[in-house]
Amino acid sequence: MENKEQILSESIKSLELNNYEVGVIQDNKLIFIVDDKNYRVRMPIQSEQALIDHKRNLAQLEYLNQEGCITRKQLITKLKEVGILDIEKIEARKEELTKELKQMWFSLATKSSNEKNRIEEYKEKINKIQDELKNIAIEVGTQLAPSLESRLEKFIVEYTAFLCTDVQSEGKWLRVWETIEDFNKTDSPLTERAAASITWLLLNKRS
């Protein structure tokens, strides 16, 4: 479990460390380099989106027939029963932290620029609270990963990454993988990077 948490933290860190340039906002594509080759991920076009939806539905039927398939709601109850994670308690803690964060913001806002020490003190406290909120989100995400909903989310990300990752060759952008099997066979740094970038694009999709 610790390993999974570490991977997730590192993925988030890697996303944060990316140098997002002006082009990202202008055309909603993300370019990255793996082994000296230029890759990009983009949002799916309408026909690709229809295919993703169709494949997602098939995956849902497949997962439902698998042994040990559990929904998010059932998993939350189970985690509480066995004493691993109490989502209600976590929600209460999140509320408490949010309240604290607002108090800190209020105090920081009323400091003038010459009160440097106080400003740094509040900023540090705010960062700490925000980090704890982020860790809570990671913890919940990790614990709920085996649920049907989380598995389907992962499937969508991977299938979108398979369809929408291009490689630059002689000035042209060409699709990297012909089939999902090719995607699954590829070494992890490229697929992980593509999936992380797609997650980021999907999170920022216009709702």
Add this chain to the structure above:
Amino acid sequence: MDYIDVIRKLARSTYYQNIYSAAKDVGSIQLFDNQNNYSGLQSLFLYWLKVYDLLYGELSQKEWKYLSEDVINDDCRCDAFLYWRGQNREVELNKNKQEQKANNLKFSKPGKVSSFDIDLGN
């Protein structure tokens, strides 16, 4: 660097603030390649452009004691200021609403009418 940090840095830059101001005044100036159907990132960028435009406007008007260029350039302080500003605006709004309510009550008391001294010149 977090992508939101980058978007905010770009949005508060003089270059994009100038383009934004010009685009507001002159309709033909475009910020993006596409004219509609903005992506999530573009919407986010537009949101921060608007926020910083508002903050720079209020800074030039010296509307708030705690608003300075330092605050605008520091994301954490800026978040704090925006929260504080929002709270102040809400208090102000509630105060106005209550005053309006009180005024309405005065006028609607039965048997009481407002009157004005009008010199009709008689």
